[in-house]
Amino acid sequence: MKQKHESSLNASERRVAEVRALNLFSDTFLSVALNDAAACQHVLRILTGIPDLTVKEIRTQYRISNITSHDAILDVFAEDSKGKLYNIEIQRKDTVDHARRTRFYTSMIDSESLAKGTTYAEMPDVYIVYISETDLWHSGKTVCPVRKFFAGTRIPYEDGIHILYVNAAVDDGSDAAKLMRYFKTSDPRDMSQGALSRRIHFLKQEEGGYQIMCDIS
Known part of the structure; x- marks a missing residue:
């Protein structure tokens, strides 16, 4: 009995150590960490540069299905108070066609958000926040927004x-x-990261946070 108790204790200690070792480049940990309005809002405000952005709803590991095509599983999918939609994705592989992956995700989000009878003008703005460990496009900047212009002009x-x-x-x-x-x-x-830091502290240092992490892993 004592040996079994010690085995269970060691397993628990290993699990706590594993949780503490996770960082936000784990899509699973990111999904749990940002399934919190204040933490998600903190990240989106900084990366989009929208200081008054207010998160209204969050879904994590959200699946958008299509009978005739691939499903899309979004790491974090959020809506703000103005109806704008945000998809935060972690990408650790360099072998993926990143441009076409973002194209696919935006098309799936558009198809999900455009209800029958809705005009095109009513389609919400969609933000794809695509986070990687490496500088995929060799831009030399932390954040590199994609801009579209008519050829030969600066007309957006x-x-x-x-x-x-x-x-x-x-x-x-x-x-x-x-x-x-x-x-x-x-x-x-x-x-240093406000609401995000508080969420990480909860998940890694507090009993309730450990339980959440153990339940999803």
């Missing part, structure tokens, strides 16, 4: 799609770069 082509490539490899001194440094460490003692 506004279709309501906003794609932001974010990376943790470039430290350009911005708030986004500081956030990416935090993503890499996810240190529960580091309280």
Whole structure:
């Protein structure tokens, strides 16, 4: 009986150690961490540059199904108080066609959000926040927004799609770069990231947080 108790205790201690070792580049941990309005809002405000963004609803590991095509599983899918939609994705593989992956996700989100009888003008703006550890496009910036213009002009082509490539490899001194440094460490003692830090501290240091992590892993 004593040996069984010690075995259970060791397993529990190992699980706690595993949870503490996770960082926000784990899509599972990110999904749990940002399934909290204040934490998700903190991340989105910094990466989009929208200081008054207010998160209204969050879904994590959200599946959008289509009978005739691939499903899309979104790491974090949020809606703000103005009806704008946000998809936060963690990408750790360099072998993926990133541009076409974001194209696929925006098309699936559009098909889900455009109800029958809705005019195209009523389609919500969609933000794809695509986070990677490496500088995928060699932009030299932490956040690299995709801009569309008519050829030979500076006239913007506004279709309501906003794609932001974010990376943790470039430290350009911005708030986004500081956030990416935090993503890499996810240190529960580091309280520099406000609501996100409080959420990480809860998940890694408090009993209720341990239970959440053990339940999903």
